[in-house]
Amino acid sequence: MRLILLLLCLMAALPARAERVVAGLSQTHVAITTSFSGSEILIFGAVRREAPLPEGALHVVVTVAGPSGPVTVRRKARRLGIWVNTEAVEIDAAPSFYAVASTAPLSEALSQTEDLRHKVSIPRAIRAVGTAAQAADAESFVEALIRIRSSNGLYQVLPGEVSLTEDTLFRTSVALPANLTEGDYQTRIFLTREGEVIDAFETVIAVRKVGLERWTYLLAHEQPLLYGILSLAIAIAAGWGASAAFRLIRG
16 A cells, blocks of 8 residues: 555656647558559647746657668679679668658757667668678668668658747648558657657558559469469460450451
8 A cells, every 4th residue: 555655656746748749640541552653641730738838949850661671782893894793781671661851950850869769860760780790881881772762752851841830830741652662651750859859649651552452462472373373374365465466457
C-alpha cells in the first residue's frame, strides 16, 4: 500500500508537458493500381498548450519513411574499354522512400544529439554498420545511394516546406512518387524548441497494390512456379498472335 501511495505521489510530482502535437493526414491508405502515377499526402495539425507560450524558437519536423531493407551499392570502373563492377558495399538497411520536411533547415530545427537519438535526417535513417570493413571509403557508397534515390524522387529533403502559423497551426505536403514500394510508411511529427524534441506524434500510411497489380504481385511471390508458367504461356501466345497477324497482313 505504501509503495502504491509513493508511486502516485511521484506521478503527481512529474511536470506535465506544456506543448503537445495534435495531427492528422489527408489519407492513410494509398492504392497502387496499373494507372498509379503518384500521390500527395497532406499532413496538418496544431500545437496544444496547457501553459503560456514558452520562450525559444519553435519548429516542426515531419518525416515519412517507407519500408527498409538491405541494399548493395556497387562501384563501376572502366577496364579495357568496358565498364565493370569493381567494389561493392552491403548496407544493412535503407528506407525505400524517405522524406523530411521542416519549418527551417534541419540543422537549425534539430540538434545533432536529437537527430542521432530519433534518426531524423536521411543519413541517420540509413543503417550502415560495418561498411568500413568492406571498403576504404565506405561513406561514399552511402552518399551515392542517397544521391541516386534523391534523383529518383525517393529521398526528399524539404527545408521550410512546413508552414507554422502563430506557433500553433502547421501543415505540409509530401509527394509520393509512382515507383513506391508496397508496405507501411511510418509518419512522424516532431515538435522541437531550441533544437530539442519536446513532443512527437506517429502514425502509418498503408501503401498497397490493388486489382491486377495485387494479383500479379501475390502470384509472383506466393506461387513463383505458376507465375513463371503463366508468363511463358503469355509470351508464346503473344508471339504466335503477332506472327499470325503479320501473315494475315502480308497474305
